[in-house]
Amino acid sequence: MSIRARRPDEAGTWGNLSADSMLTHIVAADTLYTLYFMEEVSARLGWAWEPREVTPGRRPVMEFAGIDQRLIGWQSTRRQQIEDALSVLAAGYEERQGHPPGERAAYALACQAADQTRSPKRTVLLSLSELRERLRASAIAVFGACTVYRLAERARAAAAAVWVRVRPVVDVALAAVDVAAVVYVMRGAFKHHHLLAEARRHLPTPCAAAPTSPAWTNRSSRRPSTTTPARPADR
Template structure:
């Protein structure tokens, strides 16, 4: 059940990224957070101070992860590989997830609190010109990144990442990874409807096999 929730949450976050790009005209760029791990996609042009300003949750995960990795290395005698590191990251996220508020705050209230806090920390100019700078950065990103998707490369990349990270995977994992590839390749530009499903179907046709049927008894 947890695996289904994680996959659904990741896929939803990718939909949100595409919606943000389409509505606001913002682009995405990769940034390495942890050496040796896949980069994360962040909005181009956003001041790094603002990105790290409210990242207490990420820091909690990193602190828990360092303990899990140390325990793994003590038990196994070697650092975790890609697949084990992914599993440890999920464990760290689960252990540090805060309990949900019984009475959620209104979005308007949260936005006012965030805006006021950002202004106190970085000034009104940085805060209020955020959207303008992001659109200017997007124009620069899209000027140097071709809006072309190589289907064959997307399929190979999608399957290779899942094989390394998971070993066995299902169609929903292929769809999530295909959409990750599109975000990386297009940097937020909208893609042709159905392109993600086309990548998934090509991966299924070319690189997977149906599960073995039980022998007749």
């Protein structure tokens, strides 16, 4: 992968990406990618999103509405392995330090848990079509053909119910207050990119039916404004 990119100037000059800047904004960039992904899925497939609590006390994650929870957890053995190892590492950290790990320490422990549980690399690589066929056959064997082949239909029906229930409106002033409160509690001292990353995490929740525009997250991370109607996804 090349680190060279075209600058956004009139001349269109080229330069090297700053690794330090990329690392500083990596969380904000990741959440921006997630926003675009959600918007594309909603527009192309007619699916909606809804928040689901994965870890008690932590922020919910956004998942497709109408997808059987058994299917979501079916291929999550890797995640479970990491979580099991992480709980042991976190307990050891708290015993040594006398307090639970903070955000930075928790991230380091999660990386350590991932390294400890990573299986050896495959010697024979599978193509994307081969992986799809293997996953489809495995899912049908576990849950039945009806569950697998009607997945998209059920997701669209669930999305229609979400669109009826959720009013796609963002109160940017309230969102800004929520974002600032979460970042302050989690970090104490913070910078703009921390607010921007949290704003991008926050805004899809009240607008599950219509993923939020990145422009709104920029506004909510700067200062409170007025209520903004969300742009509904193509249906």
